[in-house]
Amino acid sequence: MVSKSEIKLITGLHQKKYRNRHGMFIAEGIKVITELYKAGMDLRELFTVDADLFSFTGNRAREISENELKKISQLKTPNKALALFDIPEEKKAGNSGIVVALDDIRDPGNLGTIVRLCDWFGVEDLVCSTTTVDCFNAKVVQATMGSLARVNIVYTDLEAYIRESGLPAFAADMDGENVYTASLPEQGILVMGNEANGISGNIRLLADRFVSIPRFGRVQQTESLNVATATAILLSEFRRGYQ
């Protein structure tokens, strides 16, 4: 059984305002829920049409009907389960190793890909401008899987962070130096900018260096790589020399 007040609470969590008010976010589907749970996220509630699927939680699952699941799900075709997890406490962003900083990334798919990249490349802190899309947005949660639990994602004043971190800031920019020949340090901030406008003026002023990925094709000057794709290549360049 899902009560009316629970339905109201859960559907509210599709909005950032209510996620923050209640300190909870939604994950849907067996795989995502299992990965977040195993990665150590704090499970608050677990609704499923088949509790056997989640025996590893030790009877935490509440069995509900397909119809009830439809009422709380945001998916067209709900995938057997919906869970509420606690939003983890933000730890202060660190100032060592490679930090990725996002200046106003808007697309949830891009943020999801970048969180997974941080996890893969051992980036502990992902620092986002307060205008960047919320990482507990349903689409980001589905795209990141367990990585969401392993990367410390901090929303803060990006200018202040860069200024106070003491780390050199490398801004991704079409006119930057060739990243393949640039000498890259083991510690620094890789700053990626907005999908349409790139890095904002104030952040540009704080950048120590600008890096770009050389073009090999007949591509026109105006086109650029998608920001998540560019992050993949740039992060790989920062890591490859320090294995």
Added chain:
Amino acid sequence: MVSKSEIKLITGLHQKKYRNRHGMFIAEGIKVITELYKAGMDLRELFTVDADLFSFTGNRAREISENELKKISQLKTPNKALALFDIPEEKKAGNSGIVVALDDIRDPGNLGTIVRLCDWFGVEDLVCSTTTVDCFNAKVVQATMGSLARVNIVYTDLEAYIRESGLPAFAADMDGENVYTASLPEQGILVMGNEANGISGNIRLLADRFVSIPRFGRVQQTESLNVATATAILLSEFRRGYQ
């Protein structure tokens, strides 16, 4: 005015079967249509609510009402224009330089990203298994923009292509050699596998070498990078030494 028979034709083109029968595909939105046109794709028909937007086509645009556009569009919010372009003739895939080969890629977003990467990195031929998602699928068209006109995309028997090309085949695989330390040639085929299952058995048998992207984080053994993200990093590795 859009006639009834045109509406029927255009809505049919959302299916691959009818795209192939008529040799046409759909592009929607000002930006995509403009880019494809400027990149040299053959425009068959152009419907728009504002012909002034497309003055550069020399009066090729047919003005229609918002309501008519809704009838032929696949988008929830149609974006001012819909065009039909000729599907270009497939040139035979070449056997020089770096070729990217896709073994059963199913997600249109992944294929779109990979087409853009090929364009960026000057890869002329993208060879796809016949099971790979159609590159004239509406979602792929929206994601690739002008790149669709600049990369030669060939659907063929991938085994036969690899066997006959004479190029060394590098298969992306979790257990492959470290791509950062592998010596990579200036010519070869980079083979990327299916989202869930990786590279199929028959193609594995044809691979000369296997390459992988090292993991730096605490990621579990079972997780992998998304195939489009992995393609970005691997293609970058093939190119960086030959600028």
